[in-house]
Amino acid sequence: MGKQRQGQLHLGAFLYFTGHHHAGWRHPSSGVEQMFDIRNYTRMAQTAEKGKFDMIFFADLLHLIYPSHAAAGMMDPIALLSALSMVTEKIGLTATMSTTYNEPYNTARKFATLDHISGGRAGWNIVTSQTDAEANNYGRDxxxxxxxxxxxxxxFVDVVTELWDSWDDDALVMDRASGQFADPAKLRQSDFKGQWYASKGPLNVPRPPQGYPVLIQAGSSGPGQDFAARIGEVIFTAQPSLASAQAFYKSVKAKLAEYGRDENSLKIMPGLSPIIGSTEEEARRRERELLDLIRPEEAVGFLSSMLQYDLSGYPVDEQLPDIPDPVGASNGMKSRVQLIMDLARNERLSVLELGRRLLGARGHLQFVGTPEQLADLIEKWFDSYGCDGFNIMPPVLPGNLDEFVDQVVPILQKRGLFREEYEGSTLREHLGLGRPSVGHFKNHKLQTQ
Amino acid sequence: MGKQRQGQLHLGAFLYFTGHHHAGWRHPSSGVEQMFDIRNYTRMAQTAEKGKFDMIFFADLLHLIYPSHAAAGMMDPIALLSALSMVTEKIGLTATMSTTYNEPYNTARKFATLDHISGGRAGWNIVTSQTDAEANNYGRDxxxxxxxxxxxxxxFVDVVTELWDSWDDDALVMDRASGQFADPAKLRQSDFKGQWYASKGPLNVPRPPQGYPVLIQAGSSGPGQDFAARIGEVIFTAQPSLASAQAFYKSVKAKLAEYGRDENSLKIMPGLSPIIGSTEEEARRRERELLDLIRPEEAVGFLSSMLQYDLSGYPVDEQLPDIPDPVGASNGMKSRVQLIMDLARNERLSVLELGRRLLGARGHLQFVGTPEQLADLIEKWFDSYGCDGFNIMPPVLPGNLDEFVDQVVPILQKRGLFREEYEGSTLREHLGLGRPSVGHFKNHKLQTQ
Structure with missing residues (x-):
């Protein structure tokens, strides 16, 4: 597998409700009946902690997708993580919050609160909302x-970090005798007035234990990479092959220097959706079982929406036709279309199979094989600078997370790739990230601002 | 004490961080050192549940008040309540969320999530933000x-309730065999387009277990009373005397009929800030001890801000002068000024003592005496239709909450005024409120809309 890299492999458990596979909820090992019961999430978070994962992660969308499907239901991630902070001890607690439909002051406050109540385990995946269906829920077209x-x-992030910085770390005095609760000289107004956002401050919550909760970013487009290189500390990305992952890794790490940042200050974690079996044949059978649960009209509909191109009249058993240049498409997932077309060409997939594959893993790396083979893949990607770790996307939850923790984590530990115990107590410590001091980001503002 | 009323006394535990008394945090029994540690709140919530309170309640302000004082720190209430849902079983979990600086879709979703994860224990105190300091944190003047x-x-409430109603109670099918997760015929878009808010829907969380989380309202002004009479199910109010409480009670209950509502569908719960001692003398001594911890400049500053009238040059030992008509003051707490002036006149309080009294109890009813005397007051107000219960505002937290639960609740139980065990499991059941069906509020829309 080549010479082993310095540093630690990082793992996230991406808890996408009943699983990442579109038909995963129909599987006997899914928790669909409990998907609005916190005990389902307690179990998953505790399993991930047992497996020494760096963090759990909840995605978030601000509209109802697929009314006929389990992803219809998405409870509020901050509420979920706050609850889960009470039944876990060490694992990081991370979630998406959109900058498009939240106020910076509220966002700063919610993540500061989560960081306080969890003892420094919070992380914020910074996204911009993408769909018109979300806009419509907020009174916009x-x-x-x-x-x-x-x-x-x-x-938005500039406002939020300045609000976190509005209390010095030692601003709290709490001196009963003198009656001084906080030192006013160590509190400041941010008086932020930008082009789109303004907030006077200070925040009404002290500086988070981690300084800032860990800042996560999940866009792989050009502007997304620039954004990550400036402020990201973890990047979640969809990389379907080692070659694309290595190119992405090199490109993003190189950009860090432009902002005066060390290359270890940003961890790159592609999504990985594994289907494992005790033999390759068993794993393939389990994959087929899940794919067959996806109805053809759902597969083709999803592929059409990913490509922003209507394939509903196209023969499902033929190969994907050439898709028109997506540049003209407004608000599209531009960087994904080329990856999808490459995948279809390389693996000669029919429209139906391509749709099922994508809907199953939602554009991320899929793996089908034995636990040993999966450990090989993880080691290879890690050792050859394709990633700093993976965001594990179990096809069926909680069943496949249990399997990963029981069958794959021990192999990674035996190979010396992954921790056997948590060494620190904060998410920054798990990830090997420094704690930002007050004013941290003032040093790498965008040149254009 | 007069003939006992039918029905149940209701109690809320208003958990205002280190206590409601302005100087409470300086008291040895305050939890100030742990005010950003969730264990402090766990202890208080469990104490209130041991005392069979209907609910705990967190206020919320969207700016930092009193940097020198413990109320400076206000963690996000939804995060706190979500965490506390994991360490309590029965008690209601309620908090303020401002309609001014939150989106209706987010608000509907957060409270729906809290209601799901707590098994039907959520309540929302609907407020409008009042201070320019809050506006400034959201980029407005x-x-x-x-x-x-x-x-x-x-x-805003119309949008939120329509979003809660966007799933029928039986919309979830979760049939693995057919692949039907939810019945699309039982989901609907609200397509709400109002004067200020719009949201298409449906919500991405199913209808809350309680139908709607309990709707709480806390304004006592004319528009506040109308608002409560239309949509409120609990009203928190500041009533400094039994006479004013009875007048308020009668006025609000009479208004319910205008909206076709039963008088039991709204519970009126004045704030009550008790200082108890084993004798009256001990209680007085404890009151004096707390008052003396309030610095004169803080007392006069607070009184000035409550009245929107600068008293800083006024002799602190003289009686309150006539305060100009507050009608001209923009965005003031109009209904409170008259109550404050009446209190000063009736009890012949100096400016300093008035300021200390108000800052201590923040305009709510104060009680100083023995547990028996406090039980007498509670019984009298309840029996003579001054209230349906009280929102208990301990001056020092957690110390005074412990005392109330240990010393006052048993007396109320012995007198048959208060439950010895929870009979139901939802907040609506504790409060004796019906569960709203889909479309509940369409029947009592404002005439003007």
Whole structure:
């Protein structure tokens, strides 16, 4: 497998409700009956902690997708993570919060609160909302354009970090005798007035234990990479092959220097959706079982929406036709279309199979094989600078997470790739990230601002 | 004490961080050192549950008040309540969320999530933000005027309840065999388009277990009373005397009929801040001890801000002068000024003592005496239709909550006024409130809409 890298492999448990596979909820090992019962999430978080994962992660969308499907239900991630902070001890607690439909002051406060109540385990995946269906839930017709959304998100993060910085770490005095609770000289107004956002401050919650909760970013487009290189500390990305992952890894790490950042200050974690079996044959059988649960009209509909191109009249058993240049498509997932077309060509997939594959793993790396083979893949990607770790996306939850923890983690530990115990108590410590001091980001503001 | 009323006394535990008394945090029994540690709140919530309280309640303000004082720190209430749902079984979990600086879709979703994860124990105190300091944290200079804010809040609640109603109670099918997760015929878009808010829906969380989380309201002004009479199920109010409480009770209950509502569908719970001692003398001594911890400049500053009238040059030992008509003051707490002036006149309080009294109890009813005397007061107010219960505001937390539960609750139970065990498992059941069906509020929309 080549010479082993310095440093630690990182693992996230991406808890996508009943699982990442579109038909996963129909599987006997899914927790669909309990998907609005916190005990289902307690069990998963505790399993991930037993497996010494760096963090659990909840995605978030601000509209109802697939009314006929389990992803219809998405409880509020901050509420879920706050609850789970009470039944876990060490594991990081991370979630998406959109900059498009939340106020910076509320966002700063919610993540500061989660960081306080969890003892420094919070992480924020910074996203911009992408779909018109979300805009419609907030009284708007459309979203701003792709590039503009990132500019707005950058300003949003500037406000939030300045609010976190509005208390010095030692601002709390709490002296009963003198009656001084906090030292006013160690509190400051941010007086932020940007192009889109303004907030006077100070925040009404002291500086988070981690300084800032860990800042996560999940866009792989050009503006997304720039954004991550400036402020990201973890990047979740969809990489379907080692070659694309290595190119992405190199590109993003190189950009860090432009902002005066060390390359270890950003961890790159592609999504990985594994289907394992005791033999390759068993794993393939389990994959087929799940794929067959996806109805053809759902597979083709999903592929059409991913490509922003209607394939409903196209023969499902033929190969994907050439898809028109997506540049003209507004607010599209631009960087994904080329990856999807490459996948279809390389593996000669029919429209139906491509749709099922994508809907199953939602554009992320899929693996089908034995626990040993999966450990090989993880080791290879890690050792050859394809990633700093993976965000594990079990196809069926909680069943496949149990299997990963019981069957794959021990192999990674035996190979010396992964921790056997938590060494620190904060998410920053798990990830090997430094604690930002007050004013941390003032040093790497965008040149354009 | 007069003939006992039918029905049940209701109690809320208003957990205002280190206590409601301005100087409470300086007291040895305050939890100030742990005020950003969830264990402090766990202890208080479990104590209130041991005392069979209907609910705990967190206030919320969207700015930092008193940097020198413990109320500076206000963690996010939804995060706190979500965490506390994991360490309690029965008690209601309620908090303020402002309609001014939150989106209706997010608000509907957060409370629906809390209701799901707590098994039907959530309640939302609907407020409009009042201070320019809050506006400044959200990039605005000022708030809308008082009356307009209520009109906007009413529309906000209409959006939120329609989003809760966007799933029928039996919309979830979860049939693995057919692949039907939810019945699309039992989901609906709200397509709400109001004057200030719009949301298409459906919500991405199923209808809350309680139908709607309990709707709480805390304004006592004219528009506040109308708002409560239309949509409130609990009203928190500041009533400094039994006579004013009875007048308020009668007025609000009479208004319910205008909206076709039963008088039991709204519970009136004045704030009550008790200082108890084993003798009256001990209680007085404890009161004096707390008052003396309030520095004169803080007392006079607070009184000035409550009255929106600068008293800083006024002799602190003289009686309160006549305060100019507050009608001209924009965005003021209009209904409170008259109550404060009446209190000063009736009890012949100096400016300093008035300021200390108000800052101590923040305008709510104060009680100083023995547990028996406190039980007498509670019984008298309840029996003579001054209230349906009280929102208990301990001056020092957690110390005074422990005392109330250990010393006062048993007396109320012995007198048959208060439950010895929870009979139901939802907050609606504790409060004796019906479960709203889909479309509940369409029957009592404001005439003006």
């Amino acid at each position: 459309k979203h701003p354009e792709h590039g503009l959304r990132y500019e707005m998100a950058q300003e | 000022k708030h809308p005027e008082h009356g307009l804010r209520y009109e906007m809040a009413q529309e």
